[in-house]
Amino acid sequence: MSRKLLSGDEAIARGAWEAGCRVAAAYPGTPSTEILEALAEYKEVYCEWSTNEKVALEVALGASLTGARALAAMKHVGLNVAADPFFSAAYIGTHAGLVVVSADDPGLHSSQNEQDNRYYGLAAKVPVLCPSDSQEAKELTKLAFEISEEFDIPVLLRITTRIAHSRTVVEPAEREERPLKGYEKKPSKAVMLPAFARLRHVDLEARYDRLREYSEKTPWNRVEKGSSDVGIICDGVAYQYAREVFPDASFLRFGMVNPFPSRLVRDFAALVRKLFVVEEVDPFIELHVKALGLEVAGKDKLPRWHELNPERVRSALVGEARPDRTKPEEGLPNRPPAMCPGCPHTGMYFALQNQKVIVGGDIGCYTLGALPPHNGMDTCIDMGASITFAHGADKALGDSDERRRIAVIGDSTFFHSGITGLVNVGYNRSDVVTIVTDNSTTGMTGHQEHPGTGRTLKGTEVKPVDTAALARACGIDKVVEVDPYTVKQTRKVIRTVLKEPGPAVIINRRPCALLIGLKDPPKAVDLDKCTGCKTCISLGCPALTMQDGKSMIQATVCVGCGMCADVCPKEAIA
Amino acid sequence: MNVLICGVGGQGVILFSDLLSSAALSVGLDVKKSEVHGMAQRGGSVNTHVRFGPKVHSPLIEVGTADLVVAFEMLEAVRYVHFLSETGRLLYDTYRLDPLPVKLGMVERPDDDELESRIRARAAEALEVNAFGKAVELGNQRVQNVVMLGAVSRHLELPKRAYLQAIRNNVKKKYVDLNLMAFEAGAELAG
Numbered sequence: 087m088s089r090k091l092l093s094g095d096e097a098i099a100r101g102a103w104e105a106g107c108r109v110a111a112a113y114p115g116t117p118s119t120e121i122l123e124a125l126a127e128y129k130e131v132y133c134e135w136s137t138n139e140k141v142a143l144e145v146a147l148g149a150s151l152t153g154a155r156a157l158a159a160m161k162h163v164g165l166n167v168a169a170d171p172f173f174s175a176a177y178i179g180t181h182a183g184l185v186v187v188s189a190d191d192p193g194l195h196s197s198q199n200e201q202d203n204r205y206y207g208l209a210a211k212v213p214v215l216c217p218s219d220s221q222e223a224k225e226l227t228k229l230a231f232e233i234s235e236e237f238d239i240p241v242l243l244r245i246t247t248r249i250a251h252s253r254t255v256v257e258p259a260e261r262e263e264r265p266l267k268g269y270e271k272k273p274s275k276a277v278m279l280p281a282f283a284r285l286r287h288v289d290l291e292a293r294y295d296r297l298r299e300y301s302e303k304t305p306w307n308r309v310e311k312g313s314s315d316v317g318i319i320c321d322g323v324a325y326q327y328a329r330e331v332f333p334d335a336s337f338l339r340f341g342m343v344n345p346f347p348s349r350l351v352r353d354f355a356a357l358v359r360k361l362f363v364v365e366e367v368d369p370f371i372e373l374h375v376k377a378l379g380l381e382v383a384g385k386d387k388l389p390r391w392h393e394l395n396p397e398r399v400r401s402a403l404v405g406e407a408r409p410d411r412t413k414p415e416e417g418l419p420n421r422p423p424a425m426c427p428g429c430p431h432t433g434m435y436f437a438l439q440n441q442k443v444i445v446g447g448d449i450g451c452y453t454l455g456a457l458p459p460h461n462g463m464d465t466c467i468d469m470g471a472s473i474t475f476a477h478g479a480d481k482a483l484g485d486s487d488e489r490r491r492i493a494v495i496g497d498s499t500f501f502h503s504g505i506t507g508l509v510n511v512g513y514n515r516s517d518v519v520t521i522v523t524d525n526s527t528t529g530m531t532g533h534q535e536h537p538g539t540g541r542t543l544k545g546t547e548v549k550p551v552d553t554a555a556l557a558r559a560c561g562i563d564k565v566v567e568v569d570p571y572t573v574k575q576t577r578k579v580i581r582t583v584l585k586e587p588g589p590a591v592i593i594n595r596r597p598c599a600l601l602i603g604l605k606d607p608p609k610a611v612d613l614d615k616c617t618g619c620k621t622c623i624s625l626g627c628p629a630l631t632m633q634d635g636k637s638m639i640q641a642t643v644c645v646g647c648g649m650c651a652d653v654c655p656k657e658a659i660a
Numbered sequence: 661m662n663v664l665i666c667g668v669g670g671q672g673v674i675l676f677s678d679l680l681s682s683a684a685l686s687v688g689l690d691v692k693k694s695e696v697h698g699m700a701q702r703g704g705s706v707n708t709h710v711r712f713g714p715k716v717h718s719p720l721i722e723v724g725t726a727d728l729v730v731a732f733e734m735l736e737a738v739r740y741v742h743f744l745s746e747t748g749r750l751l752y753d754t755y756r757l758d759p760l761p762v763k764l765g766m767v768e769r770p771d772d773d774e775l776e777s778r779i780r781a782r783a784a785e786a787l788e789v790n791a792f793g794k795a796v797e798l799g800n801q802r803v804q805n806v807v808m809l810g811a812v813s814r815h816l817e818l819p820k821r822a823y824l825q826a827i828r829n830n831v832k833k834k835y836v837d838l839n840l841m842a843f844e845a846g847a848e849l850a851g
């Protein structure tokens with residue numbers, strides 16, 4: 087088969103398919119989203135967008151325990167959501183292979199933190215594999231299924247953004263069909279009552295010891311002999327950067343970083359005069375090397391935050407001063423991400439301006455409303471935390487603060503982890519007003535389906551969840567719907583609801599402009615009528631700007647949504 | 661060969677780099693290409709790195725080693741000019757798309773003359789390509805990226821058929837002809 091350029095995500099999907107994977111589940115999250123998007127293209131694999139990562143992992147575990155090779159994929163913070171089943175899965179083990187993919191995001195390209203999920207392997211006693219390019223991502227996915235079956239354990243395949251989103255050359259192979267293994271009830275293995283779990287823990291330690299031996303011997307943890315002056319220990323994409331900077335050094339590279347192969351490291355250390363660990367973010371390998379009593383340079387030189395790249399490795403470990411011509415130009419305006427032209431979130435935030443509110447924000451495109459001109463958010467913590475933050479604030483502040491406690495949450499986020507918070511508001515009674523920004527898609531991660539869209543990942547039409555009815559069932563009696571394109575009307579509704587006591591839900595319904603490819607004739611400003619009041623500018627639409635004291639619409643950017651025309655007090659836009 | 665491509669989310673920077681890397685792959689080279697999805701794509705500053713040759717390790721280009729920097733917008737050209745090697749070449753579109761903070765009047769954008777002189781001071785060679793203008797002339801501003809690819813093809817050693825094949829393989833069928841035209845137009849602009 088001919089060579090292909092695949093992203094790490096696509097290569098993992100390919101590897102899973104080749105390994106005979108039958109069931110895969112995920113919740114979208116950059117940089118992991120494309121794994122399931124690619125895998126869903128293969129008809130032999132059942133794939134779904136689960137409602138969240140905990141659900142996805144449990145679905146995959148259910149498939150594994152009943153005999154199908156299964157995979158669950160998520161971004162790094164998704165594994166926090168799925169941590170509960172992850173730890174139990176290590177005790178229970180597998181029947182057919184179970185692979186959990188965690189895509190970490192050093193550099194926070196699109197995340198709220200840069201946690202290092204190799205520690206999850208250590209904490210849950212689960213093997214961790216870490217590819218350094220797409221070909222390895224594919225091979226290690228296949229190996230992960232093998233290890234999972236041989237050692238009766240889920241395997242964590244840990245990638246990072248640069249692996250997930252770099253395209254490198256891959257040699258595809260054929261699929262090896264893996265029929266269902268046949269299901270047999272085994273309560274002592276799968277029912278985690280204390281009495282059974284106690285025994286499973288002892289068993290897990292035995293499996294983990296065997297895995298440690300495996301890690302010492304696998305060809306995926308290997309020495310590449312070079313000069314004996316410098317020896318570099320590394321994993322993942324850090325290997326590629328170090329290779330670039332130290333073409334002649336000796337390397338010990340880990341494809342399997344947990345359990346840690348101590349003997350291999352000791353033997354390698356004996357070969358070289360100076361030992362470096364090159365790894366991204368946390369000193370995970372370094373910690374283990376130091377525990378062996380070896381002298382090693384690592385995070386005393388390399389940064390503990392943000393992504394590595396060749397120049398960061400070079401300046402930390404080689405220490406040459408960089409020539410001036412390689413320094414970035416200063417004094418340039420930043421170009422932060424912004425809401426798109428026609429984005430319905432713009433109208434909602436405009437309607438919220440100048441209201442007396444404390445806003446629990448959430449995660450999605452609408453988080454961009456935290457930036458100017460809206461400054462429309464007090465917090466963004468993790469998915470689902472808008473409603474619960476607002477509830478906590480409401481309980482704390484009571485009548486002492488006149489600002490109404492509200493939550494702003496996207497539709498996909500609401501299904502992911504907003505519902506439990508809303509039930510809590512209904513049950514424990516607070517005055518929280520929850521605004522659901524329903525744009526009929528999971529926007530931020532590139533338009534995935536969710537329970538409210540009426541379609542599944544595989545393209546099946548299903549009955550969409552009725553968000554308004556759901557909110558009522560959660561115990562919220564006041565539920566209203568608005569169209570954020572009618573901005574003034576939306577503002578009126580929000581104002582009215584904010585004045586009334588008791589919990590409420592306001593659903594802002596209007597599909598994402600990118601999703602439907604909105605491109606209506608552009609609007610234009612009548613310069614005779616425009617007084618330069620800047621009301622339209624405060625929508626924060628990228629098509630609008632001020633020119634010579636009047637507002638101006640860039641026709642190549644405008645998609646004709648008409649929100650600016652709606653808010654203009656002089657009716658100067660048409 | 662190290663090619664860094666930069667622009668604004670939504671300008672087609674990623675498709676450009678897909679086309680370039682599949683062209684390089686088709687002539688038997690090792691290729692690595694790096695890009696970022698998600699938040700950054702929402703109108704933010706976007707860059708991709710394409711590297712090809714007999715063997716490539718790092719998916720990222722080291723600063724000061726790019727043979728070519730391709731910029732879809734002038735401010736972005738200045739933002740990434742330090743990636744150029746001492747002999748590197750910059751191809752930039754004079755198209756202007758102000759960042760939101762500039763539109764809101766929160767910060768000033770240096771004027772085009774200043775940007776241009778900063779470019780000239782840093783790049784061994786800098787060439788203007790009016791790709792956006794050409795795309796509008798062709799009736800679809802979204803082919804700015806493929807016009808740019810045509811221009812870039814004049815500065816790389818890959819055979820023309822490799823690009824054309826890449827376009828046929830990667831672009832939606834109904835847009836193939838338009839994109840082939842855009843490619844030719846771009847090659848002419850640079851020729």
Ligand SMILES: Cc1ncc(C[n+]2csc(CCOP(=O)(O)OP(=O)(O)O)c2C)c(N)n1
Nearest residue numbers: 115449450451452496497498499528529530
């Ligand atoms: C636990 C967790 N999983 C996934 C993500 C990635 N993620 C961030 S926001 C989001 C969903 C956004 O969709 P929606 O709530 O509908 O808002 P939109 O972007 O459409 O405005 C996702 C999947 C995350 N940050 N945290």
